[in-house]
Amino acid sequence: MIQDLELIKKEIKYDKTLNCVQCGYCLPVCPTYITMGKETHSPRGRINLVKMVGEGKMTDLSIMEEPMDLCLGCRACETACPTGVQYGEILEGARSVMKKSKKSPMLQTILLSKVIPSHKMMEQAGNAFWLYEKSGMQTMLRKSGLLDKLPAHLGTFESIIPAAVSPKERARFPKRVQMESPGVMAQTGTDQNGEKREKKYTVAFFTGCIMDAMFRRINQLSVELLAKAGCEVVMMENQTCCGALHAHTGDMKESKKLAKQNIAAFEKENVDFIVNNAGGCGAMLKEYDRLLEDEPEWLERAKEFTEKNKDISEVLVLCGGIPVINHPPEKVTYQRSCHMTNVQKVKIEPVQLIKSIPNVELIEMNEGDMCCGSAGIYNIVNYEASMEILDRKMGNVKDTLATTILTTNPGCLLQMKLGVKREGLTQKVRVLHLVEFLAEAAGVSSW
Ligand code: SF4
Ligand code: SF4
Known part of the structure; x- marks a missing residue:
């Protein structure tokens, strides 16, 4: 009342x-x-x-x-x-x-206030998942059918989680990656003939919380792609979750706290852009000025931070695109991230990049701008409503006859994987983050 x-x-x-x-x-x-x-x-x-x-x-x-x-x-x-x-x-x-x-569920409160904002805990969660996968426990539990008995359809979501990165690979994430040079890790700013190349931009990379714990490989590929396109990439310490999940659940206090931590962390280096690869996070980062509009001591700093924020597709286009090596003929469709389209207003750049790859045919789906039903944790807390939206989306995807679905947000990526699984198309259709697809075309691999 x-x-x-x-x-x-x-x-x-x-x-x-x-x-x-x-x-x-x-x-x-x-x-x-x-x-x-x-x-x-x-x-x-x-x-x-x-x-x-x-x-x-x-x-x-x-x-x-x-x-x-x-x-x-x-x-x-x-x-x-x-x-x-x-x-x-x-x-x-x-x-x-x-x-x-009303009181939020205990598990949700712990996850949002303690686990997600803590880089250390997210690292441990990523390592624990790697152990779960490599120890054989995952295979055993999947075969036993016990996962299907988990509440809130968690077993369904477990089945679409990407392969984990080992603790050794995690530890190799560098502090600074210079422009592309011969070899996997870019360090010297020379081209393949050993000649000096001009640096286009210095960018700081926003790693995110979920992206960093569960999709570390995509983060690695993003950094490599940026380096290959001519950027020096800096990894800022003390950066944290963007706060989007908190804002979406009404926890504005925690969301503001995380925004301030990020602003302070990224102020430490004077870069041209702050780059992210997740549509939802990018939308939140680009709205820090609105979030902190009532706090005069933070507003100017928030505006500066917001202005520098860009999705990776924007920066790659500003760099003149990606140096494509080759790609076999393929039909792809692109599931737009709502927050990238409706909040960041980044629509053209991903399409431009996809169309720049020879042999690749982009087939736009009907209702391409419509949400896939993932929406943060919406698909977990409102499973039935989310699946109804997903099934409609998959009908449109199937009409394109595409064999690859591209997305630009981790939530959409998992949701589309779930859609492919529900349709029994796992052997015929793959789901990739745009960065993975571009890396494939540019001959870039993770380290
Ligand atoms: S009904 Fe919808 S479109 Fe019309 S003014 Fe209200 S919010 Fe805008
Ligand atoms: S679900 Fe409907 S009301 Fe809610 S944000 Fe999307 S379009 Fe707006």
């Missing part, structure tokens, strides 16, 4: 709901409205609920719970809205208010 209406009004971003003219242009792009067919599960309906709370017409916050919990936060509605309603802020505000009125 509501205690102080003025306070709630501010936190719930009531003022922003007034920009909604209820036109409904956002309805055809909202995945939950399309699959669930309810006004309360549309952007317009959700905004209305928040507005009623702000006006004191609805005092029982639990009425907002299901519509807000089932929102993917994909922000396709923002892109479609003719009046520029900032739905992402309204959603964050509503979740933040709801979070105060």
